[in-house]
Amino acid sequence: xxxxxxxxxxxxxxxxxxxxxxxxxxxxxxxxxxxxxxxxxxxxxxxxxxxxxxxxxxxxxxxxxxxxxxxxxxxxxxxxxxxxxxxxx
Numbered sequence: 001x002x003x004x005x006x007x008x009x010x011x012x013x014x015x016x017x018x019x020x021x022x023x024x025x026x027x028x029x030x031x032x033x034x035x036x037x038x039x040x041x042x043x044x045x046x047x048x049x050x051x052x053x054x055x056x057x058x059x060x061x062x063x064x065x066x067x068x069x070x071x072x073x074x075x076x077x078x079x080x081x082x083x084x085x086x087x088x089x
Contacts, residue, residue: 019083022046026060026068027075034062044078051077 022040026033044050054076060068068074 018086019080021081022078023081025077025079026062027077028068028072030075033068033074034064034066036060036062038078041078046078046080048077051075 019040022038023035024038025035044052052075053073055073056068056070058070062068
């Protein structure tokens with residue numbers, strides 16, 4: 001018997017799973033600089049599969065109190081904070 005697991009992005013869009021928020025991790029030159037809260041972007045994948053290179057449009061202060069200057073190219077990964085199931089899937 002084959003099990004089927006839905007990706008988190010499908011569960012979020014189906015609104016059966018309530019996510020309390022999202023955060024992005026910032027990596028500069030393969031070093032973890034910290035994370036910050038952000039809004040959900042449906043065009044991006046969640047987790048390591050959604051890792052992408054971005055040029056920061058403005059200065060970002062991470063939770064580790066590190067300032068990452070604008071116009072730097074960084075690697076970002078988006079993760080959900082936590083959540084709960086609204087109804088059974």
